[in-house]
Amino acid sequence: AQSVAQPEDQVNVAEGNPLTVKCTYSVSGNPYLFWYVQYPNRGLQFLLKYITGDNLVKGSYGFEAEFNKSQTSFHLKKPSALVSDSALYFCAVRIPNSNSGYALNFGKGTSLLVTP
C-alpha cells in the first residue's frame, strides 16, 4: 500500500507568489519524511527532512516544510517562487524499524511550473 501520497500531478505558480506542494502520509508510528527535487535528466537532490523536533523544517534553496501529525501531512512551501524552481518534486517516507530496512517509499511526484 502506498504510504505517501502527492495529490497533485502538477502545480502552476506565478513567479514571486508563494508555492505549496502537498504530501500526505499513511503510516503508523513516527515516520521520517523527506523532500527531493529532480531537474530534467538529472538524479534526485535532497531538499529537507523531518526526523523529530520542530515541526517546521528549513532546507535548501529557501524551501521549508511543515510536519502536521494530526493531518498526517508534510507540505513543501516557499514564500516566493522562482522560475528556476520549476522541476519535479518527490515526497518520501522512511518507516523506522520497518522490514524494508533503510529504503524510502516515494510519492509519484509533483511537477512544479513557475511562470514569469
Added chain:
Amino acid sequence: DVKVTQSSRYLVKRTGEKVFLECVQDMDHENMFWYRQDPGLGLRLIYFSYDVKMKEKGDIPEGYSVSREKKERFSLILESASTNQTSMYLCASSSQFGTVYEQYFGPGTRLTVT
C-alpha cells in the same frame, strides 16, 4: 560532498541482451539502492543492499538481479532485457549510522530496450 556515479547516462540495448548498470559511491556508505523511475509511477525500489554481498528484494525485483562485491559498488543486472524495462534507473546510497538518514542519488541511466 557525497558523490554517486553511474556508468552510463544513456544506454540502448536490444531485447534479450544482458545489461549491466554500475553504480559507485565514494562516501563509504553501507546502504545502496536501485530504483526505476517511470512517469506517473514515481520511484519504485528494485533491490537494496546493506552490506557487501548482502541484498534484499524491493517492490519490483522480477527480471533483475544485483551484485555487491565491494562496499562502494552496486551493480544492477538485467539478465535478458525486455522492452518493458525501458526506464530511468537511479542508484542511491545512504549511511546506516548517525543521524543522516537521507539518500544520495546518482544522475541516473536512461535505458532504452528495442
